[in-house]
Amino acid sequence: MTLPSKIDGPAVPVLDLKAQHHRIARELEEAVGRVFESGRFIGGEDCDLFEKEFAGYCGVSHACGVANGTDALALALRAWGIGPGSEVVTVAFTFIGSGEAILLCGARPVFVDVDPATFTMDAAQLEKAITPRTRLILPVHLYGHPAPMKEIMEIAARHELPVLEDAAQAHGAELDGRRAGSRASASIRARTSGPVATPAWSCPTMATSSPESASSPTTER
Numbered sequence: 001m002t003l004p005s006k007i008d009g010p011a012v013p014v015l016d017l018k019a020q021h022h023r024i025a026r027e028l029e030e031a032v033g034r035v036f037e038s039g040r041f042i043g044g045e046d047c048d049l050f051e052k053e054f055a056g057y058c059g060v061s062h063a064c065g066v067a068n069g070t071d072a073l074a075l076a077l078r079a080w081g082i083g084p085g086s087e088v089v090t091v092a093f094t095f096i097g098s099g100e101a102i103l104l105c106g107a108r109p110v111f112v113d114v115d116p117a118t119f120t121m122d123a124a125q126l127e128k129a130i131t132p133r134t135r136l137i138l139p140v141h142l143y144g145h146p147a148p149m150k151e152i153m154e155i156a157a158r159h160e161l162p163v164l165e166d167a168a169q170a171h172g173a174e175l176d177g178r179r180a181g182s183r184a185s186a187s188i189r190a191r192t193s194g195p196v197a198t199p200a201w202s203c204p205t206m207a208t209s210s211p212e213s214a215s216s217p218t219t220e221r
């Protein structure tokens with residue numbers, strides 16, 4: 001078969017972030033202008049408002065805006081006292097930030113393979129990765145596809161382990177009527193320009209429904 005050297009018609013861009021930006025450009029410019037006018041570049045009224053609205057969007061009660069997704073993970077891990085000597089079970093196939101945050105805390109990542117159908121944690125392989133040193137389970141919702149949280153939460157409950165959901169690539173994704181990132185004790189979002197291109201307004205955040213889990217990252221940031 002010979003491929004045509006030229007295809008007629010307009011080129012369709014693989015990725016067009018400008019299209020979604022144009023829909024909300026005015027609203028964004030006003031908000032950015034307001035922040036510059038206020039001179040409050042860290043925290044402040046707009047940050048408080050964002051955290052409140054974003055928590056509601058994620059289906060949790062607390063959100064804490066931070067510098068980036070890796071920090072969100074590391075702050076949440078530290079809030080659970082994860083450090084040297086701890087093992088955190090996560091997936092072998094994810095963005096480097098998931099494992100990096102575990103290493104940043106001085107802990108050891110233990111990798112479980114992904115289910116080839118979803119590219120998310122294979123719950124059937126999770127239990128054999130748990131050892132007496134396991135302190136937390138960190139599933140990743142990849143490419144907008146949520147991990148099997150029902151099965152993961154059941155295993156975690158059996159072993160009395162907390163779960164931190166890496167939802168950096170899953171803003172707004174849902175499974176069984178629940179937002180990705182709303183089942184576990186806490187979850188994180190990132191402003192990723194990776195495989196799932198999220199727009200600039202998807203601020204890095206740690207989200208949780210537990211006031212105790214929210215207080216430490218909020219103080220540390």
Ligand SMILES: Cc1ncc(COP(=O)(O)O)c(C=O)c1O
Binds near residue numbers: 140
């Ligand atoms: C799955 C996943 N986890 C964590 C991160 C880390 O986020 P950041 O690059 O903002 O540190 C990313 C970023 O792309 C990601 O895709």
